[in-house]
Amino acid sequence: MTTAVLDVYLTEADGQAALRADARAGLTAIPKVLPPKWFYDARGSELYERITELAEYYPFNAEREILRERAGEIAAASGAETLVELGSGSSEKTRWLLDALTEAGTLRGYLPLDVSESALRDAARSLAEEYPALSVHGIVGDFTQHLGRIPARGKRLLAFLGGTIGNLVPAERADFLHSARAALRPGEQLLLGAGLVIDPATMVTAYDDPSGVTAEFNLNVLRVLNRELDADFDLGAFRHVALWNAEREWIEMRLRATRRMIVHVAELGLDVPFAEGEELLTEVSAKFRRDGVRTELRAAGFELTEWWTDSTNRFALTLATAL
DSSP states (O other): OOOOEEEEOSOHHHHHHHHHHHHHHHHSSSSEEOOGGGGOSHHHHHHHHHHHTSTTOHHHHHHHHHHHHHHHHHHHHHOOSEEEEETOTTOTTHHHHHHHHHHHTOOOEEEEEESOHHHHHHHHHHHHHHOTTSEEEEEESOTTTOGGGSOOOSSEEEEEOTTGGGGSOHHHHHHHHHHHHHHSOTTOEEEEEEEBOOOHHHHHHHTSOTTOHHHHHHHHHHHHHHHHHOBOOOGGGEEEEEEEETTTTEEEEEEEESSOEEEEEGGGTEEEEEOTTOEEEEEEEEOBOHHHHHHHHHHTTEEEEEEEEOTTSSEEEEEEEEO
16 A cells, blocks of 8 residues: 655645634724634534535535536546545545546656645545555645645646635636646646626525524634634624625625624734624635636636536536647
8 A cells, every 4th residue: 555645735724814814804904804714623624524525515525526417538538547626624525637637648656735734644545445555645735825846746636616716806716726827737627617607696695604604604713713813702792794796706704793892812912993893804715717717728828628506506617728
């Protein structure tokens, strides 16, 4: 059996420094904002897994449908020797790609990149056992910083699944796509998962389920700040809000203060005032149209070469080739 290799470019201290910087910048901004990556401590990851099981949260199941039905076509169109996956987590959906690429006879290596060293170690160990002929090389890193660390081994397919591209605002998306292009050689490919613009009611319900799991997930960012930065957020004083921004074509998740308060963040020496009704933006989830995806890819040096959607046209997997 092949032993998994792990490179660590992001330490716990790095993560703590980033949290402090993001919290200071975001809580003093007007309007207030926090990056969605801080949802994902152990509890946040567990809550997200529960969200993916909800009937209302269609993006997860729609992407899974495409991978299940089209993995063979993706493998044939890419001919990848190395599958690189960004934000891999447990690598659950990736197995369809691994199986299809293995069956196609091209796959030699799998390289997952994730910020969580523990999740990556568990996934790498499991995959090394499941695919004994596969070279598994994990990278503990941030896809916004460490794409240049990806080894150039064989023809690579860079997979960015889950619709995570939508959590980036346009300038961040452009930066990411340019970084992805810089990390790839001409002819190598990017497999991009993106939610599509559909009816607003369905999109909003996916981020505001009746059972309240997404609300609990949203509030978890305040738990993280309370624990890691010795803050005193009263979770009961904030309400989860999800809405469709038609102008920007994205879902916004916010936390709305239900009363006036001052939150003390001891680790930052910061007192943060909230007015009644004031909102803290915690996530955007952009939705896309085919022409817009093609335009953004082309601006970064990619050509859209394949486009697959689920049976209800709610989600797309795009294969783009580096020019």
